[in-house]
Amino acid sequence: MDKYNLNNSYKAVVIGGSAGSFQGIVKILSQLPKNFQLPIIMCLHRLKHVRNGFVEALSIKSVVQVVEPNDKESIKKGGVYLAPSNYHMSVELGNHFAMSTEEMINNSRPAIDVTLGTAAYVYRDKLVGILLSGANRDGGLGMKLIKDKGGLTIVQEPSECMIDTMPKAALSLTQIDYTLKIDEIVAFLVELNKHYK
Amino acid sequence: MIQDIDIADLKKITELIQVKYGYDFRNYAMSSFKRRMLRILELKSLTVESLLKKLNDQPTFIDEFLDELTVNVTEMFRDPGFWRIIRDEIIPGILLNHKQFKIWHAGCSSGEEVLSMTIVLKEMGILQDVQLYATDLDTTILDKAKQASYPIKNMELNEKNYIRYEGKGSLKDYYKEENGRAVFDKSLLQNVTFRKHDLVKGEVFNKFDLILCRNVMIYFNQTLQNEVLKKIHESMFKYGYLAIGSKESLIWCEVASKFLVVNNEEKVYKKIKD
Numbered sequence: 001m002d003k004y005n006l007n008n009s010y011k012a013v014v015i016g017g018s019a020g021s022f023q024g025i026v027k028i029l030s031q032l033p034k035n036f037q038l039p040i041i042m043c044l045h046r047l048k049h050v051r052n053g054f055v056e057a058l059s060i061k062s063v064v065q066v067v068e069p070n071d072k073e074s075i076k077k078g079g080v081y082l083a084p085s086n087y088h089m090s091v092e093l094g095n096h097f098a099m100s101t102e103e104m105i106n107n108s109r110p111a112i113d114v115t116l117g118t119a120a121y122v123y124r125d126k127l128v129g130i131l132l133s134g135a136n137r138d139g140g141l142g143m144k145l146i147k148d149k150g151g152l153t154i155v156q157e158p159s160e161c162m163i164d165t166m167p168k169a170a171l172s173l174t175q176i177d178y179t180l181k182i183d184e185i186v187a188f189l190v191e192l193n194k195h196y197k
Numbered sequence: 198m199i200q201d202i203d204i205a206d207l208k209k210i211t212e213l214i215q216v217k218y219g220y221d222f223r224n225y226a227m228s229s230f231k232r233r234m235l236r237i238l239e240l241k242s243l244t245v246e247s248l249l250k251k252l253n254d255q256p257t258f259i260d261e262f263l264d265e266l267t268v269n270v271t272e273m274f275r276d277p278g279f280w281r282i283i284r285d286e287i288i289p290g291i292l293l294n295h296k297q298f299k300i301w302h303a304g305c306s307s308g309e310e311v312l313s314m315t316i317v318l319k320e321m322g323i324l325q326d327v328q329l330y331a332t333d334l335d336t337t338i339l340d341k342a343k344q345a346s347y348p349i350k351n352m353e354l355n356e357k358n359y360i361r362y363e364g365k366g367s368l369k370d371y372y373k374e375e376n377g378r379a380v381f382d383k384s385l386l387q388n389v390t391f392r393k394h395d396l397v398k399g400e401v402f403n404k405f406d407l408i409l410c411r412n413v414m415i416y417f418n419q420t421l422q423n424e425v426l427k428k429i430h431e432s433m434f435k436y437g438y439l440a441i442g443s444k445e446s447l448i449w450c451e452v453a454s455k456f457l458v459v460n461n462e463e464k465v466y467k468k469i470k471d
C-alpha cells in the first residue's frame with residue numbers, strides 16, 4: 001500500500017507554478033481532505049499590478065480558505081498560503097513568513113525559487129516540494145535546494161502540462177523523486193496526510 | 198553560483214560593521230539579509246574572509262557595501278489605490294486641521310515615492326504648503342534621489358501606475374527625456390529635505406502629520422520592527438497618519454493600541470494616543 005516512502009514526518013508542502021498551473025492548483029485545493037494537517041505554501045506567477053482577485057479565485061473551490069499572509073505572519077497547521085503580488089515570499093526560521101521587494105528573479109516577483117529555497121532551508125528533510133506547469137525556469141533551482149536538503153520532490157508529468165519548461169528545468173537540475181499527474185498528486189497528498197505525525 | 202552562507206559567518210560580518218561603523222544589522226530579517234550578503238559576495242567576487250578584510254581595512258568601502266545591502270527597488274505610485282486614498286481621504290483629513298503640514302518618507306530609497314507625493318500635492322495645489330523629509334541610511338541612494346532622474350525604461354511601469362492612480366495629466370508633464378533618462382522638474386523637490394537617517398539607531402528628529410514607511414520594516418525581524426515603530430509613533434503628532442506596505446501589519450506590535458485602522462486594504466493608520 002505504501003507506494004511512496006512517507007515514513008519521514010513531513011511538516012510542510014510548497015507548491016510552485018506558472019502558466020497553465022491554475023486548473024491543476026484548483027483541482028488540488030478542491031480535492032484536499034478537509035482535515036489536511038500540513039501547511040501548504042504556494043508561490044504562483046501572477047500579474048504584478050493586480051493585487052486582488054487571485055486568492056479569491058483560488059478560494060472558490062478550495063476546501064480551505066487561501067490566505068495571502070502579511071509579513072512575519074505565523075505559518076499555521078492546516079493553513080493554505082499564497083505569495084502576494086509584487087513581493088517575494090520567504091519562509092523564516094521561527095515558523096513565519098517574510099516579505100521582500102528585492103529585484104525580480106527569473107523575471108518574477110514573487111519568484112518560486114525564493115519561496116522554495118527558503119522553505120528548504122527551514123524545513124530541510126521535512127519538506128515536500130511540488131512544481132507544476134510553467135513557461136520559464138523559475139522553481140528549478142528551488143527544487144534542487146529541496147532535494148539537496150533531503151526533502152521530497154514532485155513535478156507534474158510534463159506530458160500533462162500546458163507548458164512543460166518549468167518541470168523540465170527541475171528534472172534537468174536534480175533527481176526528482178516522483179513525476180505525477182494532478183490526480184496522482186492529489187492521491188499523494190491524501191496519503192501524506194494519513195502519515196502526518 | 199549556488200552557494201550558502203553560515204549564520205556564524207553572517208554574525209561575524211554584522212559584528213564587524215557594528216563595532217567599526219556603528220550600524221546594527223543584528224535584527225534584520227534573516228532570509229533577505231542572507232540573500233543580500235550572497236548577492237554582495239557574488240557581485241564583488243568576494244569570499245566571507247575577503248569581505249571581512251575589506252570592511253576592516255577600507256573604510257571607504259562601507260558606503261558601497263550599504264548601497265548593495267539595502268534593497269533599492271521601488272516604483273513611482275506603487276499601489277495606485279494607495280495613492281488615491283492619500284489624495285482623496287488622508288490629505289483632506291489633515292487639511293481639516295492644518296493648512297501647512299509635514300510629511301516624512303522614512304527609508305526613501307531612490308526617491309520615487311517622495312517624488313510621487315510631490316506630484317500629488319502639486320496637483321492638489323498645495324505643494325508650497327507642505328514640508329517633506331526624505332531619509333535613508335544609504336547616502337549613495339540619497340544622492341540619486343536628489344537627482345530625480347530615472348532610466349527611461351522604468352517609466353513604462355511608472356506611467357501605468359500614474360494612469361491607474363488617475364492623476365490630472367500625464368506623468369510626461371513632469372519630466373524631460375535626456376540621454377535615455379527621465380529628468381524630473383527640480384521645482385517639485387523645492388520643499389523636500391533629503392538627509393541621512395538610520396531608523397534603527399537614529400534619534401527622533403521631528404514631528405510629522407503623515408509618515409510613509411512602506412516596505413522598509415519588512416527587512417527587520419519582529420523585535421526590531423517593534424522598536425522602530427515606537428520611534429515612529431513618537432515622531433508623529435496625535436491624530437497624524439502612518440502608512441506601511443500593503444503586506445505589513447501593526448497588529449502584533451506594542452504600539453498597536455495607540456493607532457486606529459483608517460484603511461486596512463492600503464494599510465493606513467491614525468495615531469490616537471500619545
